[in-house]
Amino acid sequence: MAEPLRLNFVQSAARMEQLPDSVIEVAMVGRSNVGKSSLINALANRRNLARTSKTPGATRLINVYEREPTGSGRWLVDLPGYGFSTASKSEQRRWSGMIETYLIERETLAATLVLIDGEIGPTKLDLSTVEWLEHIECSYRFVATKMDKVKPSKRHRRSEELASRLEVDKAEIVWVSAAKRTGIQDLRATVDHILG
Ligand SMILES: Nc1nc2c(ncn2[C@@H]2O[C@H](COP(=O)(O)OP(=O)(O)OP(=O)(O)O)[C@@H](O)[C@H]2O)c(=O)[nH]1
Numbered sequence: 212m213a214e215p216l217r218l219n220f221v222q223s224a225a226r227m228e229q230l231p232d233s234v235i236e237v238a239m240v241g242r243s244n245v246g247k248s249s250l251i252n253a254l255a256n257r258r259n260l261a262r263t264s265k266t267p268g269a270t271r272l273i274n275v276y277e278r279e280p281t282g283s284g285r286w287l288v289d290l291p292g293y294g295f296s297t298a299s300k301s302e303q304r305r306w307s308g309m310i311e312t313y314l315i316e317r318e319t320l321a322a323t324l325v326l327i328d329g330e331i332g333p334t335k336l337d338l339s340t341v342e343w344l345e346h347i348e349c350s351y352r353f354v355a356t357k358m359d360k361v362k363p364s365k366r367h368r369r370s371e372e373l374a375s376r377l378e379v380d381k382a383e384i385v386w387v388s389a390a391k392r393t394g395i396q397d398l399r400a401t402v403d404h405i406l407g
């Protein structure tokens with residue numbers, strides 16, 4: 212049984228350059244509202260470690276959570292979501308610039324978890340993000356979120372559909388529900404393994 216990840220908030224940053232050095236990082240990438248911050252809370256088994264919201268755009272900065280012990284330099288990084296349509300164009304550009312710089316330049320970034328909404332995804336923007344991650348040779352794994360929103364009778368079909376649209380084997384997508392805590396144990400083990 213994978214124990215909750217013991218995570219502590221370290222800091223927020225508006226630009227990658229503001230972050231201190233780390234040893235190794237795993238980052239959460241995905242559309243705004245897909246459930247990145249909720250997933251961090253579920254992995255840590257904490258209610259309000261990361262701020263979540265029904266309204267897209269809850270996370271506007273790079274937020275760093277460190278696995279204990281303090282000073283380990285082993286981080287889970289919550290990124291602002293993309294595709295937040297009510298933001299102004301200039302704000303959207305600022306956000307994508309911040310995320311892209313981080314993903315391209317952060318040397319200690321070991322892997323990203325690419326979150327796809329299990330009920331409605333992948334969106335065009337998700338697919339172009341994946342293409343871009345391939346292009347910059349960023350290592351990633353897929354996590355399908357909000358599994359509880361897909362009826363049990365439709366799950367098999369949905370997981371095949373998602374795999375085919377993402378052009379991966381079904382087994383390569385981890386399905387989770389932060390709300391119901393489904394799949395969280397497996398993902399804890401995965402994150403723990405990457406962080407070393
Ligand atoms: N039903 C259900 N709702 C979820 C789940 N995970 C997240 N949500 C809801 O989805 C909404 C967005 O969740 P967040 O975790 O704030 O999403 P985010 O990806 O961090 O969004 P940004 O910070 O805007 O990028 C909230 O209302 C959550 O309660 C889930 O597993 N099941």
Ligand SMILES: [Mg+2]
Nearest residue numbers: 247248269270
């Ligand atoms: Mg968030």
